[in-house]
Amino acid sequence: QVQLVQSGAEVKKPGASVKLSCKTSGFTFTMSYLHWVRQAPGQGLEYMGMANPINGDTNYAQKFYGRVRMTTDTSTSTVYMELRSLTSKDTAVYFCAREPAVGAKYFDFWGQGALVTVSS
Amino acid sequence: QSVLTQPPSVSAASGQKVTISCSGSSSNIGNDYVSWYQQVPGTAPKLLIYDNSKRPSGIPERFSGSRSGSSATLDISGLQAGDEADYYCETWDTSLNFYVFGSGTKVTVL
Numbered sequence: 320q321v322q323l324v325q326s327g328a329e330v331k332k333p334g335a336s337v338k339l340s341c342k343t344s345g346f347t348f349t350m351s352y353l354h355w356v357r358q359a360p361g362q363g364l365e366y367m368g369m370a371n372p373i374n375g376d377t378n379y380a381q382k383f384y385g386r387v388r389m390t391t392d393t394s395t396s397t398v399y400m401e402l403r404s405l406t407s408k409d410t411a412v413y414f415c416a417r418e419p420a421v422g423a424k425y426f427d428f429w430g431q432g433a434l435v436t437v438s439s
Numbered sequence: 440q441s442v443l444t445q446p447p448s449v450s451a452a453s454g455q456k457v458t459i460s461c462s463g464s465s466s467n468i469g470n471d472y473v474s475w476y477q478q479v480p481g482t483a484p485k486l487l488i489y490d491n492s493k494r495p496s497g498i499p500e501r502f503s504g505s506r507s508g509s510s511a512t513l514d515i516s517g518l519q520a521g522d523e524a525d526y527y528c529e530t531w532d533t534s535l536n537f538y539v540f541g542s543g544t545k546v547t548v549l
Binding site for chain 1: 441478525538543
């Protein structure tokens, strides 16, 4: 069965970086796009960007340009999201999600989420 | 501020029907498919509707979606206590060049 299992909660200081992982299984990793979505406490869903496991191509929401990097490891079917220069506004639950096929444009399976807390 | 606008909350009695609207523009809903997600607080979102009106396997027929022009709608009929959750619409925005989510709607079963 399709599974996306994310790394655990993180606590970071302002200005630091965080790197989250999302290990996938149960499907052909290179036939899907992997996306990241975050949710600040009490707020809605915010799209961050995506990574293509076949060629490593990425597409980020403009808000995160220059601060985010998404990578994939086809040997372990894992996608990573690194966010730099953290501020308190980055405190949120971060989800990875699968787009089941190129061009599907929806997210059918999600990771369990990882809470990132940014605090001095 | 979300590109897609949803009512903050809707409510109805058990067994009744609720309708959640999602209003966008020609650069998003008016130009691409809409998906809907259900999120119980503290859990990951769950796909309810994709390609405007298709249901993944396992999603009851009580959940239905539609799109007209630059707006989309999610209907939940035969409302149950377990339907209490937040609901989000989502689509691709051709001007922004990334996916966008609605502001979210909290459904309460009275």
